[in-house]
Amino acid sequence: MDVGLVGLPGSGKTTVFNLLTGQAAAVAEFGGGRPEAHRGLARVPDERLEALAALYHPKKTTPAAIQVVDIPGRAPGEAEGPNRLLADVRQVDALAHIMRGFPNALGEPADPAAAAADMELELALADLDLLERRRERLTSGKKVTAEAKAELPLVERLIRVLEDGGRLDQADITTEEATGMRGYQFLTLKPMLWVVNLSDGDLQRRDWPGKDHVATLAAAKGVGLVEMAGQFEWELSALDPVEQALFLADVGLKDSGIARLAQAIYRQLGLISFLTAGEDEVRAWPIPSGTTAKAAAGKIHSDIERGFIRAEIVPFEALAAHGSVVAAREHGLVRMEGRDYVMGDGDVVNFRFNV
Ligand SMILES: Nc1nc2c(ncn2[C@@H]2O[C@H](COP(=O)(O)OP(=O)(O)OP(=O)(O)O)[C@@H](O)[C@H]2O)c(=O)[nH]1
Ligand SMILES: [Mg+2]
Missing domain, CATH: 3.10.20.30 (Beta-grasp domain)
Incomplete structure (x- = not known):
């Protein structure tokens, strides 16, 4: 299971990627080049493993892990971008949209609501394009089998869902219908999580520009919403765990945002963990629920x-x-x-x- 990090340039994707994976991929100078996608494994923190380790004193403890792909961002409408972005996005099983919630180095204010709406529109238009081409083929009268014709009502239903501003994962597609549609790799069918990347001050206040709007939109679209402060946590990651806990407590947090994010991605992917425990190893194993x-x-x-x-x-x-x-x-x-x-x-x- 792979999760792709997507979002506008400079929203903090690589910062979040580095935090999740413990890697040190270069973050972009503002307006930087067009890097390749980075891949890495993110451990999913699980308090239950520590409790089991205290009982079994194992030689090693292995948390569940998920593949994370840092997909390079691009400005809206940027010429070489769309196909490449969408091609990368098609490859992954779920998406986390990293939205800039902090003023950037150019002093441009953050507008996560606009970033969310633009991304949703772009993904929906790509799906709509596939479906409209399919409808065209099914109604063109050229050598269409009865089986293919039976697909038409579904195609039309899905087009309506998108035209009404919904996502295909809200379309109640049956298992049987899904089997027939597998080849399409629809983008709005992939589980989506919105991650608002804030300054530590705004995170502490639990308030940021457009919060109500984004929360309402997330609820309407059935996507998860996570608040975090990437830069702040990157700075914390250089400290020892005791100091980290103190600084987190300072902004009123028990767990790091990255721990919450990893767990939210895990849930969004529909994964649960079964556990094994012994003197050699205590381990969490990811399985689809x-x-x-x-x-x-x-x-x-x-x-x-x-x-x-x-x-x-x-x-x-x-x-x-x-x-x-x-x-x-x-x-x-x-x-x-x-x-x-x-x-x-x-x-x-x-x-x-x-x-
Ligand atoms: N103030 C602040 N700056 C941040 C935060 N997260 C990232 N940055 C900075 O924003 C700049 C861009 O961050 P990146 O992580 O490279 O952003 P990106 O989304 O990977 O950008 P592209 O790869 O160009 O798409 C860097 O200078 C980061 O240090 C944050 O939470 N707060
Ligand atoms: Mg980057």
Whole structure:
């Protein structure tokens, strides 16, 4: 699962990318060149792993990770841009739109509401273009199969959703319809998260230009909204964890914005974690919500999936409350589940299998 960071030049994408991935890709001088997309792995912080590590004292602790792609920005209408931007955007599974909420080096005020509206329009127009061309083909009368004709009502419905200012992920597309549409890679079907990149002052005040407008738009479009202060956190990242916590507390925050962002992206992608715990390793494993026990076993190793017998499951909260699997079992909190069990977020699992 890849998430793409998109947004106008100078909105802070590379700053956020560096924070998420622990890399040090060069941030643009304002008005800088046209860099290539950067890729990296972002760890998803999970307090449950630390709690399990305190119980098991493992040799290593491995958080869940997601691929992040820093897609270079461009000014609206910039000539060489659109196709290249959209080509990069098509490749990813979800998008985080980084919006500038701070005045830039040129003193230009921030207008996140305009950035949000422009990006949504651009993505919607690209989808509309595909759908209109499809409609054209389906109604042109040239060698159209009955099967293709049956697609027309869906195409028309999707066009209406976009024309009404919606996103295709709000169109209640059935699984069956989605299968037929897979080839299109619609942009407004990708889970979207809006990230407003603020100065630390505005973050502390929880107020910024256009906030109400952006929040209303986000709710109408069903996209998530995260506030953070990229530059501020970049400066914090040079400090030790104790000092970082102090500075965060100063602006009234418990967790860093980047931790919240990584977790929000994870949820937006529809991912949950099952956990494994032992003396060698405590680990979070990302799975799409709805994954069965047998398929989850396959994330660890294909042999475990193939030889699957059962999953011994204790919910994290039960394990944490009783301090060990043995104690949780005495309280009847360890369950045996079969191959078709749908995994829950925070299930601590021991797979039984035959090789
Ligand atoms: N004041 C302030 N400046 C920021 C913040 N985030 C990034 N910047 C600065 O804004 C400039 C651009 O940041 P980048 O992270 O390179 O922006 P970008 O979106 O990757 O830009 P392009 O790659 O050109 O699309 C840099 O000088 C950053 O230091 C922020 O939260 N507050
Ligand atoms: Mg950049």
